[in-house]
Amino acid sequence: MTDSLVQKLTLPTGKTIEVNTGLFINNEFVESVEGKRFETINPATEKVICKVAEATAKDIDRAVDAATEAFEKVWRHFDGKERGRLLYELAELIESNKEELAEFEALDNGKAYTIALSQDLAACIDTIRYYAGWADKIHGKVIETSHDRFCYTRHEPIGVVGQIIPWNYPLVMLAWKLGPALACGNTVVLKPAEQTPLSALKVASLIKIAGFPPGVINIVPGFGSTAGAAIARHMKIGKVAFTGSTATGRRILKDAAETNLKKVTLELGGKSPNIILEDADLDQAVKWAYYGIYTNHGQCCCAGSRVYVQDSIYDKFVQKYKEFAQSMKIGDPFNHDTFQGPQISKTQFDRIMSYIETGKKEGATCFMGGKRHGDQGYYIEQTIFTDVNENMKIMQEEIFGPVVAIAKFKTVEEAIEKGNLTRYGLAAAIFTKDVTRAFKLSNALKAGTVWVNCYNIVDSNTPFGGYKESGHGRENGKYALENYTEVKTVQVNLDV
Numbered sequence: 001m002t003d004s005l006v007q008k009l010t011l012p013t014g015k016t017i018e019v020n021t022g023l024f025i026n027n028e029f030v031e032s033v034e035g036k037r038f039e040t041i042n043p044a045t046e047k048v049i050c051k052v053a054e055a056t057a058k059d060i061d062r063a064v065d066a067a068t069e070a071f072e073k074v075w076r077h078f079d080g081k082e083r084g085r086l087l088y089e090l091a092e093l094i095e096s097n098k099e100e101l102a103e104f105e106a107l108d109n110g111k112a113y114t115i116a117l118s119q120d121l122a123a124c125i126d127t128i129r130y131y132a133g134w135a136d137k138i139h140g141k142v143i144e145t146s147h148d149r150f151c152y153t154r155h156e157p158i159g160v161v162g163q164i165i166p167w168n169y170p171l172v173m174l175a176w177k178l179g180p181a182l183a184c185g186n187t188v189v190l191k192p193a194e195q196t197p198l199s200a201l202k203v204a205s206l207i208k209i210a211g212f213p214p215g216v217i218n219i220v221p222g223f224g225s226t227a228g229a230a231i232a233r234h235m236k237i238g239k240v241a242f243t244g245s246t247a248t249g250r251r252i253l254k255d256a257a258e259t260n261l262k263k264v265t266l267e268l269g270g271k272s273p274n275i276i277l278e279d280a281d282l283d284q285a286v287k288w289a290y291y292g293i294y295t296n297h298g299q300c301c302c303a304g305s306r307v308y309v310q311d312s313i314y315d316k317f318v319q320k321y322k323e324f325a326q327s328m329k330i331g332d333p334f335n336h337d338t339f340q341g342p343q344i345s346k347t348q349f350d351r352i353m354s355y356i357e358t359g360k361k362e363g364a365t366c367f368m369g370g371k372r373h374g375d376q377g378y379y380i381e382q383t384i385f386t387d388v389n390e391n392m393k394i395m396q397e398e399i400f401g402p403v404v405a406i407a408k409f410k411t412v413e414e415a416i417e418k419g420n421l422t423r424y425g426l427a428a429a430i431f432t433k434d435v436t437r438a439f440k441l442s443n444a445l446k447a448g449t450v451w452v453n454c455y456n457i458v459d460s461n462t463p464f465g466g467y468k469e470s471g472h473g474r475e476n477g478k479y480a481l482e483n484y485t486e487v488k489t490v491q492v493n494l495d496v
């Protein structure tokens with residue numbers, strides 16, 4: 001271990017925490033081959049937190065070599081029970097370090113500490129435990145064919161898998177990726193987002209303590225166009241799982257097609273419609289629709305960024321929605337009553353502000369917010385647009401910030417048509433007390449998840465993924481196991 005890689009960080013609370021900033025390859029923290037490092041920024045202060053080793057293509061080669069050796073010599077020979085035991089151990093270690101991990105999330109990502117602890121850490125731990133339980137339950141079938149043959153299938157691991165994750169839910173995304181890949185017996189090269197490498201590096205140190213054999217999990221922070229592309233184009237990686245923007249997903253598919261046709265699963269963007277019918281419980285609808293967009297500062301792929309409200313209740317809904325929004329606190333991620341922290345980066349901040357300007361220019365009414373919040377950190381006011389129509393950019397493109405557009409509709413048919421008027425299909429929601437209408441609307445909306453009288457409910461055992469340009473494949477639940485196994489058919493001749 002290179003000592004200079006260990007960094008002591010002082011939190012706004014005065015507490016000091018420590019992280020190893022090396023690349024985690026073969027259970028060791030190492031410098032990158034080229035000795036490069038990059039800065040990670042605290043979005044609440046715009047100041048550098050520390051520098052982290054930067055993986056380039058040569059480091060990805062090293063990590064893939066380690067993962068290949070671990071797969072061939074060790075991991076593929078482990079029983080499912082043993083893989084499960086290690087995953088349980090990792091979940092325990094994350095649980096006993098959850099406060100510190102939530103502090104890393106608040107520092108590096110800007111999300112509120114209390115929310116990181118109660119939601120992100122809970123989901124991360126739960127997902128790893130869920131897949132620990134699957135590790136010894138992955139098996140094929142016996143298929144009856146003819147009396148003189150015996151046929152069965154095996155669900156075998158793919159080998160080395162590459163995993164590229166985003167910055168919005170660093171630990172939840174890490175768990176969604178590691179859990180099923182390891183349960184199925186694959187080894188992993190995982191790249192955290194360049195904006196948020198710290199919590200993944202802290203987990204790396206727990207992976208070693210849990211007792212995973214060297215090379216089974218390798219964590220390599222770096223940039224997308226270098227380290228990320230090297231994973232997507234690597235000839236020895238059999239599968240890539242990616243969560244992030246649709247533009248990058250497209251790039252990764254192309255990279256896979258141009259190299260070894262590795263399998264690709266993608267969880268991409270969204271512009272999810274949230275439809276409020278006039279018979280809905282108004283207070284409940286306001287609350288869920290609020291959390292539907294502003295959770296994680298709007299940086300959520302399934303954010304309900306297009307709210308459609310039936311015309312008879314529109315004015316009342318908008319007023320109540322604004323009052324609810326005004327009661328929520330924007331501020332320092334380490335304050336205990338903060339709901340909304342800063343956006344992740346200057347780039348995202350500028351992008352969101354430019355969408356807000358576009359909305360105004362397109363003729364939408366900025367009913368609330370629309371400006372920077374404070375004078376330090378990438379904070380943006382909670383923003384509500386009204387008087388919107390489907391041709392506006394703010395109704396078509398993913399803003400990924402605290403900006404909602406609230407539109408009117410008259411009939412249910414109109415709501416369905418407008419709801420589906422998007423190239424995305426990640427999620428949708430409906431608010432009504434009429435059960436028949438709830439089912440009919442759920443069937444009619446083209447989205448991977450439909451919430452009825454709620455929003456953002458995602459469980460480790462329920463599938464999550466998108467229709468249309470929101471992605472390929474499903475994560476979570478039993479469905480995710482299909483992404484990480486090859487099915488082998490064995491035909492045995494009994495007529496001998």
Ligand code: ADP
Pocket residue numbers: 164165166167191192193194222223224225227228229232243244245246248249251252
């Ligand atoms: P955002 O624009 O919100 O940062 P991205 O989709 O670009 O979202 O990033 C999500 C993840 O994809 C990050 O880990 C990033 O480094 C990675 N990434 C970005 N570009 C590429 C690329 N060309 N190939 C592989 N990974 C990439």
